[in-house]
Amino acid sequence: MHNPQQHHSLIAQTPGHTPLALASSLQEMASSPTLAINEVVAARRAAGRKTIHLGFGEASFPLHPLLNEAMARAAKHTGYAPVAGIPSLRKAIAAYLERTRGLAFTPDQIIVAPGSKPLLYTLLQALEGDLLLPVPSWVSYAPHARLAGRRVIPVETGASDHHRLTPQTLSETLARARFEGANPRILIVNTPGNPTGSMFSGEDTQAIAHWSRERGITLISDEIYAELAHGWRAHVSPAQFYPEGCIVTGGLSKAFSAGGWRLGYAALPGGTASKQLMASLRALASEIWSSATTPVQEAAVVAYSSTAELTSYVKASARIHAYAVSRLYETLAEAGALCPRPAGGFYLYPDFAPWRDALLERGVTTSEQLAHYLLDHWDIAALPGTAFGEPPQALRLRLATSMLYTLAEAETENEREEVLWAMLAQAEKWPEGDAHNEMAIEMPALEQARTSLRAFIASLG
Numbered sequence: 001m002h003n004p005q006q007h008h009s010l011i012a013q014t015p016g017h018t019p020l021a022l023a024s025s026l027q028e029m030a031s032s033p034t035l036a037i038n039e040v041v042a043a044r045r046a047a048g049r050k051t052i053h054l055g056f057g058e059a060s061f062p063l064h065p066l067l068n069e070a071m072a073r074a075a076k077h078t079g080y081a082p083v084a085g086i087p088s089l090r091k092a093i094a095a096y097l098e099r100t101r102g103l104a105f106t107p108d109q110i111i112v113a114p115g116s117k118p119l120l121y122t123l124l125q126a127l128e129g130d131l132l133l134p135v136p137s138w139v140s141y142a143p144h145a146r147l148a149g150r151r152v153i154p155v156e157t158g159a160s161d162h163h164r165l166t167p168q169t170l171s172e173t174l175a176r177a178r179f180e181g182a183n184p185r186i187l188i189v190n191t192p193g194n195p196t197g198s199m200f201s202g203e204d205t206q207a208i209a210h211w212s213r214e215r216g217i218t219l220i221s222d223e224i225y226a227e228l229a230h231g232w233r234a235h236v237s238p239a240q241f242y243p244e245g246c247i248v249t250g251g252l253s254k255a256f257s258a259g260g261w262r263l264g265y266a267a268l269p270g271g272t273a274s275k276q277l278m279a280s281l282r283a284l285a286s287e288i289w290s291s292a293t294t295p296v297q298e299a300a301v302v303a304y305s306s307t308a309e310l311t312s313y314v315k316a317s318a319r320i321h322a323y324a325v326s327r328l329y330e331t332l333a334e335a336g337a338l339c340p341r342p343a344g345g346f347y348l349y350p351d352f353a354p355w356r357d358a359l360l361e362r363g364v365t366t367s368e369q370l371a372h373y374l375l376d377h378w379d380i381a382a383l384p385g386t387a388f389g390e391p392p393q394a395l396r397l398r399l400a401t402s403m404l405y406t407l408a409e410a411e412t413e414n415e416r417e418e419v420l421w422a423m424l425a426q427a428e429k430w431p432e433g434d435a436h437n438e439m440a441i442e443m444p445a446l447e448q449a450r451t452s453l454r455a456f457i458a459s460l461g
């Protein structure tokens with residue numbers, strides 16, 4: 001007769017049959033370093049430890065009232081939106097890309113999602129081939145590619161020429177990758193870039209687009225920082241030169257300081273192949289997130305309508321990011337750190353190689369150890385170069401300035417907003433171009449970061 005107890009013990013003994021066992025492909029996967037450091041800083045602060053937060057890149061100006069009002073008007077719209085986005089938003093984004101970047105997309109070539117991050121991931125799921133990925137580059141591209149079962153082929157870039165990506169390096173990398181059995185078919189570029197803040201020149205952008213076109217490589221151009229160019233280099237989209245093979249992504253997170261709204265887009269080329277790609281993205285979206293939040297989409301229509309008020313809000317926030325970055329850049333350059341001068345966004349990427357010996361004496365030989373050392377001994381949170389694909393021994397850190405505009409301690413939300421609105425009003429009056437580097441703005445947290453970094457570097461001798 002069947003004995004249930006005996007049956008149970010037999011199953012329990014079967015190797016591998018423990019509950020909650022992880023898939024082997026995910027056992028090594030940790031939380032994304034950007035979001036992880038943000039939580040580390042929050043926990044330290046909650047425990048009363050002051051921390052200079054250079055770890056997380058989040059544009060955090062107060063929401064523009066026009067977006068706030070649009071969101072309030074739409075809050076009751078609780079129905080699901082169409083998978084690719086509401087028609088008015090897709091139309092507004094197409095028009096925005098035409099107006100601001102001279103790119104011709106029709107609304108049916110636009111798809112929106114809860115952030116550009118899931119779109120970047122689903123693009124790598126949907127497109128054929130392995131990924132050519134410049135080093136350093138943003139933390140999530142490589143994990144996305146690996147989750148999608150693609151090989152990641154690093155393309156080396158260097159600080160000495162502002163991380164240029166040249167056809168020669170691309171060709172050499174492609175040849176080597178093919179020789180090793182990979183099938184590179186996709187290249188991601190990000191200008192202005194995270195983590196370096198570098199921007200490609202117009203000529204280099206054109207050369208990268210032509211190189212990709214000649215080889216039938218799909219170019220994904222992550223332009224989420226496009227609106228945040230600092231003024232001494234213009235943003236040029238490679239889609240201008242390769243409209244049939246370049247996908248442009250972006251969203252509300254950086255220019256409109258609304259990362260938590262989770263709204264991003266991808267603009268796909270025209271043509272039959274692209275229609276199939278859109279169908280595939282819609283299919284993936286419909287199985288994973290269904291649609292982006294409906295009221296957020298309705299408010300985003302306003303964001304992408306570029307009224308004069310919104311345009312000057314975005315411009316003023318870009319100026320403040322530029323100001324903070326250039327202050328910190330000065331500090332690093334004066335102290336002798338090797339650091340490409342950022343041209344956009346809110347990141348810096350210094351190299352502490354000049355102090356390798358002094359750091360070795362402190363037991364620091366890798367960027368990860370350096371990041372830990374800074375947090376433990378100097379209360380400075382930063383991300384190690386390894387998070388961006390660098391080899392462990394490269395003593396590079398990514399510093400984000402965007403959390404330094406107000407003091408973290410003892411501030412109400414209203415006080416914080418007041419300070420930031422005053423800052424935006426001040427920046428709106430600055431002259432055109434990159435003369436705002438000469439202006440002065442009161443940012444105690446930034447000054448504290450400068451002082452601490454200066455002291456840290458001085459302590460290394």
Ligand code: PMP
Pocket residue numbers: 057114115116117118138190193194222224250251252253259262263264
């Ligand atoms: N690309 C880059 C380079 C980023 O820094 C970010 C923000 N972390 C994203 C894409 C994704 O932004 P979101 O999902 O908020 O659109």
Ligand code: GLU
Pocket residue numbers: 032034035055056057058117138140194400
């Ligand atoms: N863009 C931010 C950063 O690189 C964080 C948000 C994210 O990674 O999703 O710090």
